[in-house]
Amino acid sequence: xxxxxxxLSALVVAAFFTGAAVYIIVVEQPARLTLDDRALLTxxxxxYRRGTAMQGSIALLATAxxxxxxxxxxxxxxxxxxxxxxxxxxxxxLVIGPTNKRLTAITPDQAGPExxxxxxxxxxxxxxxxxxxxxxxxxxxxAILHH
Numbered sequence: 001x002x003x004x005x006x007x008l009s010a011l012v013v014a015a016f017f018t019g020a021a022v023y024i025i026v027v028e029q030p031a032r033l034t035l036d037d038r039a040l041l042t043x044x045x046x047x048y049r050r051g052t053a054m055q056g057s058i059a060l061l062a063t064a065x066x067x068x069x070x071x072x073x074x075x076x077x078x079x080x081x082x083x084x085x086x087x088x089x090x091x092x093x094l095v096i097g098p099t100n101k102r103l104t105a106i107t108p109d110q111a112g113p114e115x116x117x118x119x120x121x122x123x124x125x126x127x128x129x130x131x132x133x134x135x136x137x138x139x140x141x142x143a144i145l146h147h
Contacts, residue, residue: 003073004147010065010078011140014085017058018133024051025130029123033116041111044119045104052092055129059088062136069143077146081139084132091132096125 001009032043066082069075099122106115 001068003069003075004144006065006069006072007075007078007140007143007147010062010069010081010085011137011144013058013062013065014081014133014136014140017055017062017085017088018130018137020051020055020058021126021130021133025123025126029119029126032119037111037113037116038108040119041103041106041115042108044122048100048104048122056089056092059085059133062140066136066140069140073147075143075147077139077143081136081143084136084139088129088132091128095128096122099125 028047032040032047035043062085063082066078066085069078070082099118103115103118103122106118
């Protein structure tokens with residue numbers, strides 16, 4: 001695969017990640033907050049599991065493509081984009097992880113103001129994932145424009 005195709009692929013995957021992250025914050029989160037506490041938690045838990053699997057793998061794919069693009073033509077922009085996409089992993093595990101663990105441990109029968117507060121906190125933390133994705137997308141765009 002050529003350096004240009006690797007960079008373009010990294011850009012497409014990073015943009016897909018960013019779009020999914022933004023969708024969660026702009027569409028899914030406001031819609032779920034209209035639900036009662038029990039339904040809110042019941043909706044969040046499987047959405048979180050599925051979203052984690054999807055976004056986690058997309059972030060790794062964008063990272064790998066960005067690293068390959070950097071390796072193939074020594075692009076600092078591609079390396080920066082790969083780093084931004086990779087940072088989603090430690091950020092999610094170390095910063096969002098404690099909130100995720102607390103929310104997944106609550107049963108629907110235990111849902112209440114605390115679970116709602118935690119889901120609001122989770123969304124605030126998730127905004128950083130949107131920013132990391134956008135940063136990666138912009139960096140890969142810069143790599144394409146630069147070369």
